[in-house]
Amino acid sequence: MKKRKFTRHVTSKWAKTRVLLKCGTLRSYIPETRKMSRQTLQEMLQHYGMVYVKPNSGTYGNGVIKVEQGASGYGFHAGTKVRSFDGYDELYEALGRRIKSRFYLVQKGIHLLKYKERKFDLRVMVQKNLSGRWECTGMIGRVAAPGKAVTNVHNGGKLVSVEQLLSGHASSARVKSLQRRLRGIGLTAAKKLHAKYPGIKEVGLDVALDSGLHPWILEANTRPDPFIFRKLKDRRIFSRIYRYAKAYGRV
Ligand SMILES: Nc1ncnc2c1ncn2[C@@H]1O[C@H](COP(=O)(O)OP(=O)(O)O)[C@@H](O)[C@H]1O
Ligand SMILES: [Mg+2]
The missing domain is CATH 3.30.470.20 (ATP-grasp fold, B domain)
Structure with missing residues (x-):
């Protein structure tokens, strides 16, 4: 063998x-990378406008989410799904349903x-x-x-x-x-x-x-x-x- x-x-x-x-x-x-939390995501969005959140131990792009803050609210893109929200709390709750208790990172988004x-x-x-x-x-x-x-x-x-x-x-x-x-x-x-x-x-x-x-x-x-x-x-x-x-x- x-x-x-x-x-x-x-x-x-x-x-x-x-x-x-x-x-x-x-x-x-x-790109700046931090551990994902309610606060770090909000700070990174304010700073960069667009970020990626991703599982610490993921592969194949699974669970990777693009998140944006625009003039009229927030949005995310996960898989082929695109969703928008008026407020940060709604965005964070919807993301939380996908992320659950897993260890996630938030990273400056590159265009x-x-x-x-x-x-x-x-x-x-x-x-x-x-x-x-x-x-x-x-x-x-x-x-x-x-x-x-x-x-x-x-x-x-x-x-x-x-x-x-x-x-x-x-x-x-x-x-x-x-x-x-x-x-x-x-x-x-x-x-x-x-x-x-x-x-x-x-x-x-x-x-x-x-x-x-x-x-x-x-x-x-x-x-x-x-x-x-x-x-x-x-x-x-x-x-x-x-x-x-x-x-x-x-x-
Ligand atoms: N910070 C980022 N800015 C822009 N695109 C990103 C960013 N992070 C990830 N992506 C996109 O998501 C893909 C998967 O992310 P990656 O960090 O490579 O995780 P995985 O281990 O799942 O491959 C990348 O190849 C890229 O296309
Ligand atoms: Mg990769």
Whole structure:
């Protein structure tokens, strides 16, 4: 029988965010994130106008809710459901029915760039290579399904190459330099997380881009799906990702 090597998985978004915030070079890429409460949500809404609330240990975009404060009241978008409220108390009660007693976070909302009217964000894959060093092995974009506030593939998100998604937003030279920067961010994040959690072998960052192309780390996955990279035309990318994942016993 094949013996599986030990690969550490860390679920708590709060714990991982705190590790990344300790790093001076990453701090400017991390949207303000707080533990969800009646008070923190209200303060964050007043400050940012739009926030995301999400389960501390969620996956696949499940339970992730976009919340907004506008001139005429409040609103939220969960799954394909959109609701509005006149007052904060009504909003908070309705959210409470979904959240129940689970540990939730509230995070500054990033206005994601769009591709053909649909929001997208990026997944940056970083892995331990065959020499045991961290390597950024791939990047791919995820376009939200119509009517969804999340881009996850398990929520109908569509995989599209970064070059294609950004071609309408920046020159190819700018796209190349952004990709270089994202690789740097990915490597730094992986090393910081690994210093705290030495068993991890791979990190998949979910990165949002705002209208100024500033990258924002929405979350760091310690068990990212390697198979999404099968969608890229360049087959060598998935083949390398798979080879590394196999070497550390992930697939
Ligand atoms: N702060 C945010 N601003 C904008 N979009 C967000 C934010 N947080 C999450 N999202 C959207 O929701 C998706 C899922 O959130 P994420 O934090 O990655 O949780 P999960 O573990 O469920 O994937 C993201 O890929 C992104 O599309
Ligand atoms: Mg995610």
